[in-house]
Amino acid sequence: MATLNITFNGLSSDLPLELDGHVTDVDIRRIAVEVVRSGGVPGLHIAHLPEDTFNHYVVDRFRGPRGEDRIYLRPKVPFGA
Incomplete structure (x- = not known):
């Protein structure tokens, strides 16, 4: 089981x-x-969301404290490298 977090x-x-x-x-x-x-997705429902909405989003993957997979889909930020 994994958790996908979408921002x-x-x-x-x-x-x-x-x-x-x-x-x-x-x-x-x-x-x-x-x-x-x-x-x-609780709190996010956009019926006509364009297919390419998340094309330039970052996918981060982490292991939670109990060994579960956590996947974060988030916008790129203008700072950091």
């Missing part, structure tokens, strides 16, 4: 995901578009 338009929401093995960044962005469009 969009100033809002952030967690979504539990059942993933089979490693999922590419492209797939994470595609999944995010689909779940936001369908209303599957």
Whole structure:
């Protein structure tokens, strides 16, 4: 079980995901578009979200304190490297 955190338009929401093995960044962005469009993300429902909305977002992957996978989909920031 993994948790996908999507940050969009100033809002952030967690979504539990059942993933089979490693999922590419492209797939994470595609999944995010689909779940936001369908209303599957608490607090984020945009039925006509453009397909390319998350193309330039960063996908960060971390292991939580109990070993669970955490995936963050977030906008790029203008600072840091």
